[in-house]
Structures are given as C-alpha cells and as structure tokens.
Amino acid sequence: MSAEHVMDVRDLRVWYAGPAGPVRAVDGVSFALRPGEVLGLVGESGCGKSTLGRGLMGLLPRGAAIDGQIRFDGTEILALPRKQRERLRGAGMGLIFQEPMTRLDPLMRVSEHFEEAIKTHERSLSRHDRRNRALDALRSLGIPPTRYRNYPHEFSGGMRQRIMIALALALRPKFIIADEPTTALDVLVEAQILRILADIRETYAPAILLITHNLGIVAEACDRVAVMYAGRIVEQGPVREVFANPQHPYTRALLSSTISLSTQELVSIPGAPPDLVDPPAGCRFHPRCSHAMNVCLTFPPLVQRDAQLAECWLLADELTDEQRRPLQREEVSVADEA
Numbered sequence: 001m002s003a004e005h006v007m008d009v010r011d012l013r014v015w016y017a018g019p020a021g022p023v024r025a026v027d028g029v030s031f032a033l034r035p036g037e038v039l040g041l042v043g044e045s046g047c048g049k050s051t052l053g054r055g056l057m058g059l060l061p062r063g064a065a066i067d068g069q070i071r072f073d074g075t076e077i078l079a080l081p082r083k084q085r086e087r088l089r090g091a092g093m094g095l096i097f098q099e100p101m102t103r104l105d106p107l108m109r110v111s112e113h114f115e116e117a118i119k120t121h122e123r124s125l126s127r128h129d130r131r132n133r134a135l136d137a138l139r140s141l142g143i144p145p146t147r148y149r150n151y152p153h154e155f156s157g158g159m160r161q162r163i164m165i166a167l168a169l170a171l172r173p174k175f176i177i178a179d180e181p182t183t184a185l186d187v188l189v190e191a192q193i194l195r196i197l198a199d200i201r202e203t204y205a206p207a208i209l210l211i212t213h214n215l216g217i218v219a220e221a222c223d224r225v226a227v228m229y230a231g232r233i234v235e236q237g238p239v240r241e242v243f244a245n246p247q248h249p250y251t252r253a254l255l256s257s258t259i260s261l262s263t264q265e266l267v268s269i270p271g272a273p274p275d276l277v278d279p280p281a282g283c284r285f286h287p288r289c290s291h292a293m294n295v296c297l298t299f300p301p302l303v304q305r306d307a308q309l310a311e312c313w314l315l316a317d318e319l320t321d322e323q324r325r326p327l328q329r330e331e332v333s334v335a336d337e338a
C-alpha cells in the first residue's frame with residue numbers, strides 16, 4: 001500500500017447466500033485511489049459493481065460475507081471491531097445518488113437533518129460552525145441558504161436528492177461512492193450528475209468511486225476506469241488510455257456496444273454474463289470471447305501495459321502452440337441449437 005492512497009482495496013471478496021450455493025458477486029478485486037481521484041466502475045448489469053460499493057461502505061445485507069483488505073485512510077477497516085468500523089465509515093465515507101445513508105424525514109426541517117448528522121460525527125464543532133458547514137454544502141449543490149429551514153416536501157425531487165448529497169458532503173468525507181441511478185424513477189439526469197460531480201470535486205476534492213453504466217459520464221468525469229466482469233476487475237487504467245486502446249476483449253466489446261448506441265445501431269455483447277454461483281473455469285469471459293484459446297480455461301495472468309492493467313491470456317508472452325490454439329466450443333450448445 002502506498003501512503004498516498006486514501007483507499008486501497010486488495011483481493012476483496014463478497015458472497016451472498018443463495019439457494020444453489022454462495023453467489024460470488026465480488027471475487028478478488030483490487031484497486032487503489034489517491035485523494036481527489038475519480039475512478040469509474042463499469043460493466044454489465046449483475047457483474048458486482050453495487051455489491052463492491054456496498055461492501056466498502058459496510059452496507060451489505062444480512063447473510064452476506066466479506067473478506068480481503070480495505071485500507072481506508074491508513075487503517076485496515078475489516079480488521080476493526082464493528083462499532084469502530086462503523087464510526088470510521090460514518091464520517092469518512094459517503095454514499096451518494098443511491099441508497100443514501102440518511103433518508104429525509106418529512107417531519108424534520110432540512111436544518112435539523114444537518115444539525116443531527118454533523119453533531120453525531122463531529123461533536124466538537126460549535127453550533128455556528130455546524131451551520132456554516134451545512135450552508136456551504138447546500139450552496140455547493142445549488143440550494144440557497146434561504147431554504148435552510150424548509151421542510152423536505154417544499155423541495156422538488158431533484159432538489160431533495162441534492163440535499164441528501166449535501167448531507168453526505170457536510171461531513172467532509174475523504175472517500176465517496178457515487179452509485180449512479182439506473183431506473184427511470186430517478187430524477188437526476190446525466191447533465192445534472194456531471195455538474196454535481198464537478199462541483200463536488202471543485203469544492204471538496206474527495207476520492208470518488210463512480211459506479212455507472214454510462215461510459216460518456218466516465219469519459220467526462222473520471223481520471224481512471226475499472227472494468228468489471230463477473231465479480232472481477234478485468235481491466236483498469238487511465239480513462240483516456242483504456243478508451244483509446246482497450247487491452248481486454250471485454251473492454252473492447254463494452255466500448256463498441258456503447259459507440260454503436262450513439263450511431264443508433266444497437267449492438268450488444270453476444271451471450272450473457274455467467275452465473276456467479278458456478279462461474280466458468282479460468283477466464284470468466286472465455287465463453288463469450290471471440291479470441292478464446294485453450295489456455296483461457298486456466299486463470300489468466302494480470303498483465304501491465306504502461307499504466308493499464310488487464311487480466312487476459314492474449315497479453316501473455318511465451319504461450320505454446322497448444323495453449324494458443326482456438327478453444328473448441330462445447331459441441332453440446334451447437335447440438336442444442338440444431
């Protein structure tokens with residue numbers, strides 16, 4: 001771990017209990033973030049992005065198990081007793097856009113929400129300082145101080161979401177997870193998300209893990225990107241380099257499915273992500289990969305190319321002819337189709 005990293009995650013695993021066995025939603029994920037850095041986390045639905053975010057925040061449902069290392073601001077948090085862990089997370093980390101830590105109580109004024117949140121985490125602040133903190137956070141999200149004593153119902157849905165984001169920011173977290181809303185019910189749209197992220201960066205400069213389906217948002221708002229597939233990060237690196245020169249076939253497929261959307265032509269990645277109870281052996285993408293070789297049935301190496309890291313046999317040197325031979329797909333599936 002480098003001292004300059006605010007968040008350093010190593011070999012993180014998260015399982016859910018399922019009727020057919022454990023669902024390995026996050027299965028050996030490593031990444032690190034410097035203060036002020038924004039990392040975009042992308043990948044198809046169900047690949048484990050939100051689970052990773054919830055695992056970092058300590059918001060996993062009952063019955064889920066977590067293992068590995070999460071070093072936050074120099075402290076190994078999974079090793080701490082639960083109470084201490086919760087306190088550290090409460091003030092140091094924030095979750096925005098989805099599942100906010102605090103929901104707005106219709107019977108409480110906005111000011112009371114801020115008072116309570118700040119008091120809980122920073123007892124030493126004076127009333128005056130607490131108020132200033134709150135007003136700064138609200139202002140950074142475009143809510144004027146004149147609205148401070150209003151009740152939640154006096155705001156529009158979009159403003160209420162911004163108030164909840166301001167509530168997280170008022171605690172000055174060093175690390176924020178921004179889990180982008182994906183349902184039509186959510187009020188924030190792309191332009192608003194980008195504006196909010198830009199404002200947060202400018203005012204508070206926390207490290208941000210941005211979970212999104214939208215590669216346009218990643219291009220615009222992130223320094224680095226991590227591409228997740230079936231519980232693992234298969235490629236990560238600076239956004240510009242990964243987008244210009246993707247190393248992993250899954251990253252290439254994901255990028256071309258997006259580009260084709262903008263040209264009105266819908267091209268999705270053939271096949272579907274695997275079952276996480278019993279994922280494919282070796283590289284999990286091999287059943288969908290047009291470059292799959294014999295060796296892909298064994299676990300791929302993590303290869304560094306400049307600032308990019310990718311987990312793929314195509315990047316390995318010195319493979320034998322046998323290892324390189326194109327993988328024969330299971331005859332069963334062909335027979336099934338016939």
Ligand SMILES: Nc1ncnc2c1ncn2[C@@H]1O[C@H](COP(=O)(O)OP(=O)(O)OP(=O)(O)O)[C@@H](O)[C@H]1O
Binds near residue numbers: 016043044047050051
């Ligand atoms: N509470 C749970 N219990 C059991 N399995 C779960 C639970 N939550 C998620 N999963 C499973 O874990 C896997 C990862 O889900 P997760 O929501 O983390 O993916 P995601 O990449 O965030 O998807 P999306 O982009 O649709 O939000 C999926 O197979 C999902 O079905």
